[in-house]
Amino acid sequence: MLTGEIRDKMLVDELQLGSELNNAVHNGYSSQFSLLVSMLSDDVQDQAWVTDPVAQEKQTEDLREQFALGDQIRLQSGDSDIQKADMLGDYFRQGGMIAVHLMECLSPEPLTLQHPEIPRTVMEQLSPLQQEKIRYANTKGRLARNPLTAATPVEMLEVVSGSQEIGRRLELTA
Numbered sequence: 539m540l541t542g543e544i545r546d547k548m549l550v551d552e553l554q555l556g557s558e559l560n561n562a563v564h565n566g567y568s569s570q571f572s573l574l575v576s577m578l579s580d581d582v583q584d585q586a587w588v589t590d591p592v593a594q595e596k597q598t599e600d601l602r603e604q605f606a607l608g609d610q611i612r613l614q615s616g617d618s619d620i621q622k623a624d625m626l627g628d629y630f631r632q633g634g635m636i637a638v639h640l641m642e643c644l645s646p647e648p649l650t651l652q653h654p655e656i657p658r659t660v661m662e663q664l665s666p667l668q669q670e671k672i673r674y675a676n677t678k679g680r681l682a683r684n685p686l687t688a689a690t691p692v693e694m695l696e697v698v699s700g701s702q703e704i705g706r707r708l709e710l711t712a
Contacts, residue, residue, distance in 0.1 A: 543674070544667075544670055544671065544674055547670065548666065548667055548670055549577045549578065550578065550579045550584050550585075550667065551578060551579065551584065551585050552578060555574060555695070558570075558574060558695055559571060559574055559575070562574060567702070569702075570699075570702060574695075579667050581667075584667070611646045611648065611649060612648040612649070613648060613649050613650060614648055614649075614650050615647075615648040615650065616648075619647065619648060622645075622647070625641075626638055626641060626642075629641055656672060
């Protein structure tokens, strides 16, 4: 599900277009309709009607405490895990696989590794919406707005409609 900040900044679903899609179909502007549909996100999770699952109530008794289990395995890596990976390499050189296995039992590694930096060539191949999602996730929710792209979707549609009107006028004079 997208946050309101990304939804305010980028055109994602047809609810943001209002009646522009209907007007394009009704007036026979197939190119405007095609442009508007191509600007929408193709990810169903970006739609406004998709919401996060409702959180269930936490159990009153803590089973980890009852059975004297260790801490829960983290799902994603943090900054300290890079240093831990270097330490595991040292343990392997000094004590072999047994030392690494012991350290893994004492403090397990997270299930997935996060790589905060994506190469620029890869980022250029992504859609603008995907790029914005990655930037938003990497800044931990702090969305930096570029003044050049601060236009709302409605303002963008006015620019598109204005350019179509200019094109029609040029066709009439030619």
